[in-house]
Amino acid sequence: LRLFAGATMAALLIATVLHWFLDPTFRxxxxxxxxxxxxxxxxxxxxxxxxxPLFLIFAPLAWALRLFRxxxxxxxxxxxxxxxxxxxxxxxxxxxLPPVVFLELLGLRLALGSLAVFxxxxxxxxxxxxxxxxxxxxxxxxx
Numbered sequence: 001l002r003l004f005a006g007a008t009m010a011a012l013l014i015a016t017v018l019h020w021f022l023d024p025t026f027r028x029x030x031x032x033x034x035x036x037x038x039x040x041x042x043x044x045x046x047x048x049x050x051x052x053p054l055f056l057i058f059a060p061l062a063w064a065l066r067l068f069r070x071x072x073x074x075x076x077x078x079x080x081x082x083x084x085x086x087x088x089x090x091x092x093x094x095x096x097l098p099p100v101v102f103l104e105l106l107g108l109r110l111a112l113g114s115l116a117v118f119x120x121x122x123x124x125x126x127x128x129x130x131x132x133x134x135x136x137x138x139x140x141x142x143x
Contacts, residue, residue, distance in 0.1 A: 003123045004130065010115060011134035019138040022108070025101060027142075029093065035139050045136040053128045056082045057116045079113035 027034050035041035060081045064074035086109045090097055097105070119127045 003119075004127060007119050007123065007127055007131050008134060011131045014112070015135050015138040018108075018135070019141060022101075022104065023138070023142075029095065029097075035143065038143060041136075041139055041143060044139070045133065048136050049129050049132045053116065053120075053125075053132055056085065056113070057120055057128060058125070061117060061120065075114075075117050078117055079110060082113040083109050 023034070035044050057078060060078040061074055064077040065071065068074060068077075083106065086105065090102065090105070116128055116131065119131055
């Protein structure tokens with residue numbers, strides 16, 4: 001129960017930082033990534049909660065654990081896979097990101113990936129889904 005409370009506080013803190021500092025920049029660059037109605041938010045949230053952790057945390061961690069049989073290698077590869085996906089996505093954007101924003105996004109991806117793996121190993125799938133849901137709640141503030 002204490003882990004859920006800590007995850008909730010971390011998610012709310014990170015969601016606040018995202019809402020005030022990174023979302024305005026990315027909303028102007030890629031408005032399609034942000035919901036414009038409640039129905040769109042519900043669909044995007046269900047997708048984000050179900051598939052982002054599955055493809056960025058659960059599957060890469062399971063694959064790396066089976067392949068290398070060392071937890072620390074699996075964790076590092078899982079976090080680096082999330083960074084690789086983020087870099088690939090930013091390079092495919094029509095306009096390049098300023099270096100400062102890219103470094104902020106890189107640091108955030110490293111931190112979020114590490115926290116998600118930590119929450120998954122300590123609290124399981126439900127904790128990661130809860131955490132992902134709380135991060136998606138920030139979009140309701142701008143609808």
